[in-house]
Amino acid sequence: MTARFTYLGDMLFWILVAALTAALAVILLYPLLRGAKAADNIRAGEAAVYRDQLRELDRDLNGGLITPEEADYARAEIGRRLIAVSADEPAETPKPARHHRFTEAFVLLVLPVLGLCLYLTTGRPDLPSQPLEARLENPGNDVAVLITKAERHLAEKPDDGKGWDVLAPIYFRTMRVNDAQVAYRNAIRLLGPSPVRLGGLAETLMAVSDGVVTEEARQVLEQSLTLEPDNPRARFYIALSMEQAGRPDEARQAFEALAKQSPADAPWLPLVNEHIAMNGGAKSGADPAAPGADPAAPGNPTQQDVAAAETMSAGDRQQMIRGMVESLDAKLNEDPNNFEGWVRLVRSYAVLNDKDRAAGALKRGLAAFPPPGEQGRQLLALARELGIATEGATQ
Numbered sequence: 001m002t003a004r005f006t007y008l009g010d011m012l013f014w015i016l017v018a019a020l021t022a023a024l025a026v027i028l029l030y031p032l033l034r035g036a037k038a039a040d041n042i043r044a045g046e047a048a049v050y051r052d053q054l055r056e057l058d059r060d061l062n063g064g065l066i067t068p069e070e071a072d073y074a075r076a077e078i079g080r081r082l083i084a085v086s087a088d089e090p091a092e093t094p095k096p097a098r099h100h101r102f103t104e105a106f107v108l109l110v111l112p113v114l115g116l117c118l119y120l121t122t123g124r125p126d127l128p129s130q131p132l133e134a135r136l137e138n139p140g141n142d143v144a145v146l147i148t149k150a151e152r153h154l155a156e157k158p159d160d161g162k163g164w165d166v167l168a169p170i171y172f173r174t175m176r177v178n179d180a181q182v183a184y185r186n187a188i189r190l191l192g193p194s195p196v197r198l199g200g201l202a203e204t205l206m207a208v209s210d211g212v213v214t215e216e217a218r219q220v221l222e223q224s225l226t227l228e229p230d231n232p233r234a235r236f237y238i239a240l241s242m243e244q245a246g247r248p249d250e251a252r253q254a255f256e257a258l259a260k261q262s263p264a265d266a267p268w269l270p271l272v273n274e275h276i277a278m279n280g281g282a283k284s285g286a287d288p289a290a291p292g293a294d295p296a297a298p299g300n301p302t303q304q305d306v307a308a309a310e311t312m313s314a315g316d317r318q319q320m321i322r323g324m325v326e327s328l329d330a331k332l333n334e335d336p337n338n339f340e341g342w343v344r345l346v347r348s349y350a351v352l353n354d355k356d357r358a359a360g361a362l363k364r365g366l367a368a369f370p371p372p373g374e375q376g377r378q379l380l381a382l383a384r385e386l387g388i389a390t391e392g393a394t395q
Contacts, residue, residue, distance in 0.1 A: 002230060021112050050082040097170060143174065144248035161190030168200055177207045196233055198224035211350075211387030213241035232258060232268060243279060243351060250320075274344060278321060278351050329361065336368040339375045343382060350386040358388050 054075065061071040150167045154160060168183035184201040191197070205217040213221075218241045221234045225234050228234070237253030255276045262269050323347040332341050342365030349358035362383050369375040383390050 020116070025112070027128065045266060047082060052077050053078050054082075067313060074386075094263065134293070142168070146170075147174070158186075160189060163185055165197065168197075168204075172204055172207070177204050180204045191225065193223060195224050195228040195234070198227070199233055201232070202234070206237070211385070213237055213244055217241070231260065232262060234268070235261075236268065236272065239275065243275060244353075248279040252276060253283040255279065275349055278348060280321065298328065321348075325349065329357075332361075332364070336364065339365075339369055339378075342368065342379060346379065346382060346388070347386065350388060355388060358383075358386065362388055 025367070027376045045225045057071055057074055057078065059067075061065050061068065065142070066074070103338045130244055137171040147167070147170060148175070150163060150170075154163045154167065158164070164183045164187040168180050168358055171180035171183055181201065183196060184204055188194075188197050188201065202213075205220065206213055209217075218238060221241075223239050224231055224234045225238070235254065235258045239251050239258060242248075242254055243251035255272050259269060259272045259276060262272065325345065328341060328345050331343060333340060336342075342361065346358050346365060349355075349361055362379060363377050366376055368380060371377060380390055
């Protein structure tokens with residue numbers, strides 16, 4: 001019985017292929033088979049319209065709607081057009097439409113044969129069908145099937161906290177941020193809060209708000225710090241919330257505290273130092289005499305800038321920062337081969353909440369460091385982190 005159903009399924013497949021091929025051939029051949037008939041029909045239609053206009057003109061004249069002079073003028077114009085259309089018609093009996101034999105043979109024979117050969121080469125006609133239930137039982141590495149399987153399980157057992165805990169980060173990685181938010185909340189409700197779950201929920205809330213650390217996200221991060229006071233990710237985002245709220249002094253102090261807490265080789269330390277500089281501070285460990293430090297590098301604040309910033313009001317300091325960013329922008333226009341400078345410029349405009357200029361800086365940076373390269377990919381990753389649109393940036 002199983003073999004019989006398999007045979008019927010194979011026959012049905014090839015019947016559908018043949019039917020679709022025939023339908024496509026008819027669609028492609030239809031314009032060729034029509035020949036010049038369409039043009040003849042158009043001329044005949046125009047002549048009929050002009051004859052109707054002549055009859056309508058006589059009715060208007062008899063009804064007194066127009067004067068004889070107007071009727072003569074209109075009749076002459078319509079007659080001229082009618083003669084022009086009639087002159088285009090062939091004087092002798094039209095020849096049968098010439099068929100495009102080669103083209104028709106190509107459509108009827110060559111195209112189906114090419115399609116069949118391509119399918120036999122790249123397709124798997126011997127592969128048995130696998131319905132959704134079978135794929136759910138053996139999903140392999142298919143993420144979409146794994147998610148579907150987990151969703152079915154949670155639909156039957158919505159109080160399975162471990163299931164929500166596993167599914168939440170998968171939702172987040174596949175950019176289903178609203179579903180990720182629900183999954184994290186369910187996991188926290190059923191399993192209790194943990195630094196990982198609270199951090200995941202906070203990042204999801206920020207993704208929903210295009211990178212902005214909202215009040216709810218900040219509260220979630222503060223709850224995470226009560227469980228793990230030295231959590232660098234939570235401390236970074238809380239400092240970022242102060243920066244986004246226009247409180248550079250508090251943000252700088254929070255970033256500086258995080259830098260002091262972090263090991264010297266911490267991967268997040270360069271990013272923290274960028275934010276310290278953006279908020280008027282000196283980078284952690286930025287000794288001008290140190291081999292790796294270059295106080296003259298484009299966009300880096302000088303010691304005089306730092307000293308001046310410490311005596312300024314918040315508004316003046318913000319104005320000074322904007323001037324430094326514009327200076328960095330001008331220097332990068334002159335010398336675009338400065339990857340660190342582009343990173344700093346894109347981030348600076350984002351911190352200043354100038355998304356249009358940030359997107360423009362990203363596009364210019366990608367022109368100097370195309371996306372196929374490692375540095376180009378880093379710029380795109382930075383844009384996604386900051387919530388900057390990347391559509392059109394690589395064109």
